[in-house]
Amino acid sequence: MLTSLSIKNYALIDHLHVDFNDGFTIITGETGAGKSILLGGLSLILGKRADLNSLRDKEAKCIIEAHFDVTTYNLKPLFEANDLDFEPKTIIRREILPSRKITGFCK
Numbered sequence: 001m002l003t004s005l006s007i008k009n010y011a012l013i014d015h016l017h018v019d020f021n022d023g024f025t026i027i028t029g030e031t032g033a034g035k036s037i038l039l040g041g042l043s044l045i046l047g048k049r050a051d052l053n054s055l056r057d058k059e060a061k062c063i064i065e066a067h068f069d070v071t072t073y074n075l076k077p078l079f080e081a082n083d084l085d086f087e088p089k090t091i092i093r094r095e096i097l098p099s100r101k102i103t104g105f106c107k
Helices: 035-045 076-081
Strands: 002-010 013-019 062-069 089-096 102-106
Touching: 002 035, 013 035, 035 062, 035 089
Parallel strands: none
Antiparallel strands: 002 013, 002 062, 062 089, 089 102
16 A cells, blocks of 8 residues: 655656555645646656656656555565565655666665
């Protein structure tokens, strides 16, 4: 389950941090409020191809970090098969650098 999402320097967002609670979450707002940008940041953390045109500041890196609680999903074998350290609270971070280098890690 996604527990929090942090986005820096992406589209119109300078810095955003959202915590998600157990249960159902609804994101609402007027046109142009940033709902699709929030989902775009989430899709980048899940592997969508990055576009440097979406950087807010073309000279700074974009950082997207998502925290997941994976305790109920029996993912330990998957982590071990991919030589990753398993933690029940898993962090996935992706950095998009202006130099076109894209990095990511899972902790």
